[in-house]
Amino acid sequence: MGLPDKMSAMVTMGHGDLDQMVMQSDWPRPSPAADEVLIEVGACGLNNTDVNTRSGWYSKAVTEATTGGAFEEVNEEDPTWGGAPISFPRIQGADVCGRIVAVGADVDPARIGQRVITDNWLRDPADPDNKDKAGYFGSERDGGFAQYTTIPARNAFAIQSDLSDAELATFSCSYSTAEGMLTRARVGAQDTVLVPGASGGVGGALVQLAKRRGARVIALASEAKHDQVAALGADRVLPRGPSDLRGALGDEKITVVADVVGGAYWPQLIDILERGGRYTCSGAIAGPMVELDLRTFYLRDLTLTGSTVIDPEVMPNLVRYIEEGAIRPVLAATYPLDQLREAQAAFIAKEHTGNIVVTP
Secondary structure, X not given: OOOOOEEEEEEEOOOOOHHXXXXXXXXXXXXXXXXXXEEEEEEEEOXXXXXXXXXXXXXXXXXXXXXXXXXXXXXXXOOOOOOOOOOOXXXXXXXXXXXXXXXXXXXXXXXXXOEEEEXXXXXXXXXXXXXXXOEEEOOOEOOOOEOEEEEEHXXXXXXXXXXXXXXXXXXXXXXXXXXXXXXXXXXXXXXEEEEOOOOOHHXXXXXXXXXXXXXXEEEEOOXXXXXXXXXXXXXXXXXXXXXXXXXXXXXXXXXXEEEOOEOOOHHHHHXXXXXXXEEEEOOOOOEOOOOOOHHHHHHOOOEEEEOOOOOOOHHHHHHHHHHHOOOOOOEEEEEEHHHHHHHHHHHHHOOOOOXXXXXX
């Protein structure tokens, strides 16, 4: 059976509100170039990068929390995670699970039919550790909010799993982000890790992956979600933002804070770190502007690490964890692709636990 020349796709037309995402029923189907594969998308997960790129939140002109809506001022020269302008129209969506249906030149045709998930970091194959040369799937090139997508063959990881496409589509962004943070912070069995926002996609992944490393995990989440977060393996679950975090922790000695929340509560997160502790960050959902007392930073010998471009070994390790059953998906909801606006609105509302996925 031949492949269609056209496909359905949700296409982002520019920076702004949800109405910038427009459903197209006759969008040209991409063809794989040399060293690329064509994937028929089974499911594609949602993540904060989609929202932040569309809304222009990455622009330094924006100082408030992620809202998912349009901002009054966005600098067009720095509105994406990498600081370079994104080109529109753009098909977003990074967390793809699907099957390879065609390959480009120099790719083994035996890969056709493989079930795959995507490694979203687009690296220079001649210089894979160079972060300045890295791009992101669904940002620097079209992604998975469509029936078909192309990606470099090295970024399509074959996977053997009984999980559904929707379940597998929860892993690529959230879990690789979490594993990248824990790798950079060198988390091990000797650590007690505090996870703010533990009911979100990355937060829940941090809980599971830190436990896999043998660490003790203290999670912060709204009380309605405590049972679900505890089921992920957290040793203790506290309210989302205790007014006295140190008092709520009691005798716990926090050696690592793994944070994607930020915002006004941030100073309390730094204040409870033990001497020699590490703070690792890959997001600022509650706001990017924070206050830091440098005396806390240097007198306690703290280490602060940012984590965006993950180390190359993170994604192969993640596939192995999935296949071993060492981590599990937390699928909150599935929407059809033509309801991506509704799905993203639900994602922004943060009333769910885990990840939201769309299916073509």
